[in-house]
Amino acid sequence: MSIIEIHNLHKTYTDTSVPVKAVNGINLSIKEGEFTAIVGPSGSGKTTLLNLLGGLDTPTEGDIFIGGMNIKNLTSRQLIDFRLHHIGFVFQSYNLIPVLTALENIAFIMELQGLKKLQRHEVAMKLIKKVGLEGKENFRPGELSGGQQQRVAVARALASRPKFILADEPTANLDSHATEELLNMMADLNKTENMTFIFSTHDKRVMDKARRIVTIDDGKVVY
Amino acid sequence: MITGISWRNLWRNKLRSLVIIAAVAIGILGAVLSDGFMEGMMDQRVNAAIDNEISNIQLHNPDFLLNNDIIYAISQPEQYLEAIRELPQVKGVSQRIICAAMASTAAASAGVTIAGVDPEEEEKVSQISKSITLGAYLNNQQRIPVVIGKKLSDKLGLKINDKLIVTLADSSGTITYGAFLVSGIYQTSNNLFDETHVFVRAKDLGPMLGLTNQVHEMAIALHDNQATQEVFQTLSDQFSSQIKNQKIDIKTWDMVEPLLKSMIEMMTFFSYMFLVIILIALSFAIINTMTMAILERKREIGMLMAIGMTKGRVFLMIMLETFFLSVTGGIIGLLLSYLIVSFYAQHGLDLGAMGSGMSYIGYASTVYFRVNESFYVASVLLIGITSLLSSIPASIKALKLNPVEAIREIN
Numbered sequence: 183m184s185i186i187e188i189h190n191l192h193k194t195y196t197d198t199s200v201p202v203k204a205v206n207g208i209n210l211s212i213k214e215g216e217f218t219a220i221v222g223p224s225g226s227g228k229t230t231l232l233n234l235l236g237g238l239d240t241p242t243e244g245d246i247f248i249g250g251m252n253i254k255n256l257t258s259r260q261l262i263d264f265r266l267h268h269i270g271f272v273f274q275s276y277n278l279i280p281v282l283t284a285l286e287n288i289a290f291i292m293e294l295q296g297l298k299k300l301q302r303h304e305v306a307m308k309l310i311k312k313v314g315l316e317g318k319e320n321f322r323p324g325e326l327s328g329g330q331q332q333r334v335a336v337a338r339a340l341a342s343r344p345k346f347i348l349a350d351e352p353t354a355n356l357d358s359h360a361t362e363e364l365l366n367m368m369a370d371l372n373k374t375e376n377m378t379f380i381f382s383t384h385d386k387r388v389m390d391k392a393r394r395i396v397t398i399d400d401g402k403v404v405y
Numbered sequence: 406m407i408t409g410i411s412w413r414n415l416w417r418n419k420l421r422s423l424v425i426i427a428a429v430a431i432g433i434l435g436a437v438l439s440d441g442f443m444e445g446m447m448d449q450r451v452n453a454a455i456d457n458e459i460s461n462i463q464l465h466n467p468d469f470l471l472n473n474d475i476i477y478a479i480s481q482p483e484q485y486l487e488a489i490r491e492l493p494q495v496k497g498v499s500q501r502i503i504c505a506a507m508a509s510t511a512a513a514s515a516g517v518t519i520a521g522v523d524p525e526e527e528e529k530v531s532q533i534s535k536s537i538t539l540g541a542y543l544n545n546q547q548r549i550p551v552v553i554g555k556k557l558s559d560k561l562g563l564k565i566n567d568k569l570i571v572t573l574a575d576s577s578g579t580i581t582y583g584a585f586l587v588s589g590i591y592q593t594s595n596n597l598f599d600e601t602h603v604f605v606r607a608k609d610l611g612p613m614l615g616l617t618n619q620v621h622e623m624a625i626a627l628h629d630n631q632a633t634q635e636v637f638q639t640l641s642d643q644f645s646s647q648i649k650n651q652k653i654d655i656k657t658w659d660m661v662e663p664l665l666k667s668m669i670e671m672m673t674f675f676s677y678m679f680l681v682i683i684l685i686a687l688s689f690a691i692i693n694t695m696t697m698a699i700l701e702r703k704r705e706i707g708m709l710m711a712i713g714m715t716k717g718r719v720f721l722m723i724m725l726e727t728f729f730l731s732v733t734g735g736i737i738g739l740l741l742s743y744l745i746v747s748f749y750a751q752h753g754l755d756l757g758a759m760g761s762g763m764s765y766i767g768y769a770s771t772v773y774f775r776v777n778e779s780f781y782v783a784s785v786l787l788i789g790i791t792s793l794l795s796s797i798p799a800s801i802k803a804l805k806l807n808p809v810e811a812i813r814e815i816n
């Protein structure tokens with residue numbers, strides 16, 4: 183069963199001198215447990231697509247169904263709640279709260295969800311181990327390498343037990359070794375946890391790790 | 406954890422936060438100390454006025470208050486005396502004969518107010534006997550003693566045992582003379598009072614004026630000034646018929662000196678004004694700092710909103726940070742103020758050279774600070790309100806952030 187259905191999705195920016203059709207008629211369905219790379223050159227519309235998918239931005243036209251529900255029908259307040267409970271986010275950078283430790287960053291999202299302190303701590307500690315950062319749980323983001331920070335971000339995304347995780351160019355700031363490590367870890371979590379990952383990249387090496395590749399250009403799915 | 410985040414965020418730019426914390430602390434310190442100084446000064450002025458000049462409650466012939474003529478006396482004062490002395494709050498009652506006179510020596514003269522008193526009773530009511538700096542009080546064996554103020558002794562060049570000639574008009578309007586010997590020189594904190602008030606025995610002054618069994622003023626001293634209103638009520642009820650028949654008039658110290666009372670009220674008002682003005686000034690600095698902090702953290706706040714933090718929580722986070730920023734400074738300021746006020750409450754602040762000018766208008770040259778509890782409470786509340794209001798502009802900035810745009814700045 184597909185957990186994401188995208189129908190005839192359009193996003194046109196009109197605040198520019200010439201309207202930009204950043205997403206221009208995309209149809210796509212993603213099944214539970216998929217490990218999907220959205221690939222395309224810079225400016226092709228990857229970020230716009232992921233933002234629409236994550237409920238951060240609203241489409242000009244078309245529908246997005248998540249778990250069978252059209253997210254267009256949610257109020258902005260409901261959408262915040264929906265993001266908190268159903269979608270995991272990993273951004274390119276500035277993922278973490280600098281004044282919180284790795285462990286606290288992971289626990290924080292569970293606090294937003296209203297989990298009890300003991301449970302938060304337990305789950306966060308488990309996730310720290312899972313992403314291979316045991317011993318670094320009390321480090322603040324500034325004391326971690328870029329790759330380690332992204333792993334904390336993935337752990338944070340997992341901690342909210344979402345339906346899927348969206349990662350917009352998660353490896354863009356990483357060197358090739360850290361990129362490889364992060365992708366392997368994500369692929370691993372995809373298998374062991376059956377977590378659905380959708381990530382964007384324009385990096386050839388990253389594409390190799392993906393099990394499904396959706397190539398877009400000029401706001402359209404090319405193949 | 407939001408509380409923790411806010412507190413830690415405060416220390417991300419240590420210098421910037423410390424500057425604001427110091428500014429708040431100094432501002433509060435300034436407001437509290439100035440209030441402590443002013444209240445202390447007023448306290449002393451009031452106490453001095455009550456102790457030396459007015460006492461707590463006074464009885465007069467109502468006409469005497471309009472026209473200080475000696476003919477407007479209270480007749481048969483003993484009808485009041487017993488009842489007043491019976492009240493447990495009363496420390497003493499002094500019956501005074503009061504008249505205006507010209508005091509002269511061979512060299513100079515000055516207009517004065519002469520009070521003829523019973524030395525023992527007067528001692529319970531006013532501090533004059535304790536303010537004698539040279540010589541002795543009225544209760545010595547001298548023939549016709551007078552106690553004068555230091556200022557008058559300087560002015561007329563009088564020393565102990567010198568003769569002072571007093572010229573006055575008796576009850577029939579005839580000018581008479583009397584000679585007194587200076588037995589003591591007193592000094593209070595009010596130079597003007599010292600220059601114009603002299604004390605003699607009622608038994609010497611009464612016959613000179615042709616008054617028998619008549620007094621102009623009954624000054625009542627209480628053990629505690631707090632009881633003034635209560636005693637005033639009791640006496641007003643007890644003597645209601647005499648009051649109605651215009652035989653006597655009862656006044657509390659603040660009715661006798663309404664200016665003193667309104668000065669206290671004005672000083673209190675200014676203290677609060679000063680506090681509010683300082684806090685308004687500080688709020689601009691707080692607003693500026695918080696807005697800067699939020700603009701620097703745009704992407705982080707955008708990220709938090711993206712992953713599912715509600716506007717309410719973002720607002721709470723910023724409000725708490727502003728609160729910590731202001732309240733940390735406020736607490737430091739209040740603690741320092743409290744310590745300094747306590748110190749000067751005990752040891753007093755000597756105004757030195759400036760103080761001698763102050764004492765001419767009735768203020769002590771050493772000020773013992775006092776801050777009303779309500780001023781501390783008001784400070785705490787106002788700091789809280791200031792921090793709450795100051796957090797609004799930064800919060801609005803944050804809530805206006807569009808997470809998509811804030812995040813896009815990342816990539």
Ligand SMILES: Nc1ncnc2c1ncn2[C@@H]1O[C@H](COP(=O)(O)OP(=O)(O)O)[C@@H](O)[C@H]1O
Nearest residue numbers: 195198202204223224225226227228229230231
């Ligand atoms: N807020 C915006 N306003 C106007 N144009 C935008 C905005 N965001 C993105 N675009 C444009 O939309 C197109 C797609 O951008 P984006 O989704 O960021 O692509 P990618 O992530 O693949 O680089 C680009 O041409 C970009 O300039």
Ligand SMILES: [Mg+2]
Nearest residue numbers: 228229351816
């Ligand atoms: Mg992009």
